[in-house]
Amino acid sequence: MADPLLLAAYILIFPGFLFLFAYSMVFEFLDRRIVARMQNRVGPPFFQPFADIVKTLGKEVIDPEGVDRPIFDAAPIVALAAVMTAFLYVPVIGASPLAFQGDLVLVLYLLTLPTLALMLLGWLSRNIYAAVGGVRAVTMLFIYEVPFFLALVMPTLMAGTWSVSEIMAWQKEHLWLAVLQPIAFVIALIGLQAKLERTPFDIPEAETEIVAGPWTELTGRRLALMHLANQSAAVAGSALIAAVFLGGPALPWASGSAVLDAIAGFLLFLAKTLAILLILATVRGATARIRLDQLNVIGWKYITTAALAQVAIVLVMNAWEVGA
């Protein structure tokens, strides 16, 4: 896609930012609807996320006294920007045009920025709940980040490349990586659930213990942007896992025209990301919130050892060329 106009359209409109916001609203709507149906409730109408964001944008912005305004404004914007750029490298309608060797690592690091922004917000808002919430957010980061990175690095061992699009292409000839590396797939899902701070891992934002954690002092557009960043991270995360583990938008057989490919790829992308959303929402509806020290025990004792076991298995498989 050398043509700059088409590239700009790719980035700004279709599989770029506009699509990301729209799809993150659809994601949130489906998530709330699934959990509501699990709880025997009707759930919100389809335009609810859009109305929530527009309303919060229109609310008055209150700065807690003595807070450092510029950074307090900048943190949500940085979080949203990080997630938006991460989404560009994730294939949506076929290999992403901006792909390069190592964009998997870039996407992973960009996806951790929202948590750091949350920590900054919690620490800056001079509110005891927010500070405790911020510290919890970062403590949790150390627990789930190691297995999450391991789980997403293992496909590179097998596929032999560091680019998300090439891993996706590699899966065209071979089985899906979710089949070849099931443990890594499960750990990636757990990591995504923890990264998005959804029950059972919504410890920083534990509504009943520390009011709203780092979110307590956010009002008006800061709250809207941070909420959008969180939802977009959900889309970007599940798109990443869909691409890396479930083959992403690549079609096994190459049909005639490129446009048909793109449409079929896009439908595959939608199906896979919604499947991941279904898993995340069911887990959110069916579990209680575990404590930070319990998460610490589970995180290090079970999840990380499982990830290391998976690495050993992958090395063995590579040695015997099982996958190739």
Next chain:
Amino acid sequence: MTGPSPTLSRRLLNWARGKSPWVTIFNSGSCNACDIEILACLMPRFDVERFGILARGSPRHADILIVTGAVTRQQAPRLRRVWEQIPEPKYVIAMGACGAGGGVFQGLYHMEGSVERVVPVDVFVAGCPPRPDEIINAVVTCLGLMAEDAAHGGRAWRMGTAPVPGAEAST
């Protein structure tokens, strides 16, 4: 704030405000019957999430403050502070007989009496405790007020100044 014909963005904002009223509950020393009835609204049978109503923990995220109970003297300054924390545009619903005039606890030595004496109230709900569907009706009335205020540029015209001719006083 609004010209005679509101711009598109203003109309969009008014629509959004009507569609996603976030509520925070403040128990100012009530017998907690009203609080259970508000929670019953969030439950599957009455399910206010259909209207976009969410109960938020922090007053910073709320649009509507529901005050239950006649205000005790200890809780009055806190109620005042929580009300000030809520960003504009904010509305207050006083629950039940206690909110309106102290109800059964009228004149007790540790009671402030009606919620009106502490924060300006927009909607009173009758009943002790009001049924969940009456509470939902109160929130819907509040949304009606919100739309009315948006048309006349903020709550000032309704609270302080004489009612604008043609717009009848709030319920």
Next chain:
Amino acid sequence: MTRVVVPIGPQHPALKEPVNFRVIADGERIVELELNLSYSHRGIEKAAEQRDFIRALPLIERVCGICSHSHTTAFSKGIEEIMGVEVPPRAQYIRTIIAELERMHSHLLWLGVAAHEVGFNTLFMWTWRDREAIQDTLEEMTGNRVHYIMNEVGGVRLDLSPLQVEAALVRLPVLEERIRAYVEMVEAEETMLTRFRGVGCLSRDEALCFGAVGPTARASGVDYDVRRDDPYLAYAEIPWNVVTDTNGDVYGRTRVRIGELGESLAMVRYCLEHLPDGPIRVSVPKTAPPGEILSRYEAPRGELVHFIRTNGTDRVERIDIRTPTLANWTSVAHCLIGRPLADVPVIVAAIDPCLSCTSRITVSNRGEDAASGTPPRTGWEG
């Protein structure tokens, strides 16, 4: 980490009512705790002294919204005993039905709130959905979902028609099956169990020493239940047994409360089927002879005590209400010391606090660093 003072409440989503904890936490571990419950003190006892028996009942009913029937029954039972009035058996049975229905809806409410405290909102929604069935039954019988004002000195205001009895009986099997589902869920749901098991432990003699009452005490093996020790209303004639448990933590209290749900349901069914006929009210003199009574009642949260002193007029000379949550605060303060901050809502919710009943404070400070787990001294410094 340095010691951090974390104020929880009075405006806090976990607490449905205004209580203020000043928790002094060392890192995430609680070292010292100060509760301030004066937010819902209304001065009911002073007002009750200025009202005659008929006007006092609506006021005493609104001491607490969840256990309103408990307060009016304890009050009218006490006055009736001072007057030496014999309440007809049908009224006793109707009072027992409403009392047990109130216990059921209170326990279901608690189960939902406890699950909400640990973030398990699905159980919160389910339990409250089933609670609506009980609310409908109560509304049919008494006309109001909460604050039924069924009681009157000398009997009951409204009679139960056969249709109402039939409608109530129809709902019980559905509830029974749901309660069985909750029993399995409490045993099986792993993430909730990790938050409930081993949290807020109270040994048997600690429960006795700190004066815990109701399900909180029965979960630690303390076998006190006013309905059996000092039988009132129709509890002597109904076949039921006290539910106790031995593991004394939040999990044990959950099991006791769910067990009591089943017991109450059986009791309501028995009362509805064996409802004696006859009058529902007895005419009562306007004034009560001078006397004093300690009227005890087993409210859903524990033993409720009304100390009533009358002086021959139609008003009460003094009514001293000691509510179950007041008795449980001491044991809560003890359980919280040394626990992580995240457990405060769970442990507090475990005693199912009804703050509108109480407005007391307890100060518990172990002096030495609780994190080291040294056994607490019995003394209670300010």
Next chain:
Amino acid sequence: MTEPVTLEMVAGAVEGVGGAERVRANRIRVRTTSDNVREAIQRVNRVLPCDRLISISTVDTADAIELHYHLIGQHRTIVTVTVELPRDKPEIQTVSDLLPPAGLYERQIHDLFGVVFRGHPGLTQLVLNDDWPPDEHPLRKDWKPDPRTFYGGVRQQEVG
């Protein structure tokens, strides 16, 4: 279930300290004076195992303030230790070290009646709000709220 408690057992237990009388089927009252309340409670605890304090009830009759300590044990009989304190200077030794829940009840009684419990670890403002004048005790019979003093809550000019 231990054998039911008889009047003689209670009378025997407290004979040096106060008289016992049966008030109701399962309630026995022990009248005693304010300085040997602790002695009476310890004796009752030792002789018949009363391991729980139900509550401390307070009555403000015209001439004195009565304190009723209700104790109960496995025998399911309530033993009420009653004490009368002078209205002008009600003072008594605390029992919160013997019975920890008493710490709660005493603080409430101190707030509402003004009874001073000597030796209580933390007798600070309890039930009433922070701006309540410390010397006023609302539940006393002779207390009337006089409009001039400010009893807490929100001062009217703040509301505006």
